[in-house]
Amino acid sequence: MCHTITSFLIQCDSQGRILHRFWYEPAYLLSPYQTNLRDLFVEEEQIVLETMLLDAIKEQKKVFWRQPLRLQASASEISACFLASGQTVLVYGADFFGLDSALVQKELVGNFMRIVSPPKPGSPSEGHQMVRTQFEQIQKLNNELLNTQRQLKKANAQLNQLNRDLNSRLVKDPLTAKARMLAGALNPNPIWKGTDDR
Numbered sequence: 001m002c003h004t005i006t007s008f009l010i011q012c013d014s015q016g017r018i019l020h021r022f023w024y025e026p027a028y029l030l031s032p033y034q035t036n037l038r039d040l041f042v043e044e045e046q047i048v049l050e051t052m053l054l055d056a057i058k059e060q061k062k063v064f065w066r067q068p069l070r071l072q073a074s075a076s077e078i079s080a081c082f083l084a085s086g087q088t089v090l091v092y093g094a095d096f097f098g099l100d101s102a103l104v105q106k107e108l109v110g111n112f113m114r115i116v117s118p119p120k121p122g123s124p125s126e127g128h129q130m131v132r133t134q135f136e137q138i139q140k141l142n143n144e145l146l147n148t149q150r151q152l153k154k155a156n157a158q159l160n161q162l163n164r165d166l167n168s169r170l171v172k173d174p175l176t177a178k179a180r181m182l183a184g185a186l187n188p189n190p191i192w193k194g195t196d197d198r
Helices: 043-058 101-116 126-172 174-186
Strands: 007-013 018-025 064-070 077-085 088-094
Touching: 043 064, 043 077, 043 088
Parallel strands: none
Antiparallel strands: 007 018, 007 088, 064 077, 077 088
16 A cells, blocks of 8 residues: 655744745645645644744754644644744654554655755756746736736726716706806806817
8 A cells, every 4th residue: 555644844934934845745735825834734723833933943953843733735634843943944744643654764764865865867956946936926926917907907998988978978968068158157267167068
């Protein structure tokens, strides 16, 4: 039976903003749009996460361990390890409850070895991953911009139509024409100065 352990190693700042994703498995665990550590966990875990981040920042180089924490993306619970250096925190999480320790060691050591090993020629490197992530963010912003532009064009067309309707009513209404003439006769500086009566 092949079992992939739900795990991740990310680096975040003291506010929980994700700075770097070393790995995360399975792929749906963390999307490019999740930019904060809090996005990974259910609402009930938010206070625990903040406490763990603050404790790690306060006591540098000390490992803080917490279990279990429930993830948003799956129903699994994980153990999490927090280690701070300066204002950044490494957070390692894994779901290895009830699994064989040899499998856990193999997965854990394998992931760490992939991080420190040099990339293979032709394989996507960290730079390629960063470019991909930035490209996805640019695409998202571009789509939002296009949607906003469409909404503005639609609203502008509606306003132009309402303006044409209002102008046609003002010009054709006989009462308005008589009011303009009367206002012009009574006031030397008329309100409708510059408008032509048709």
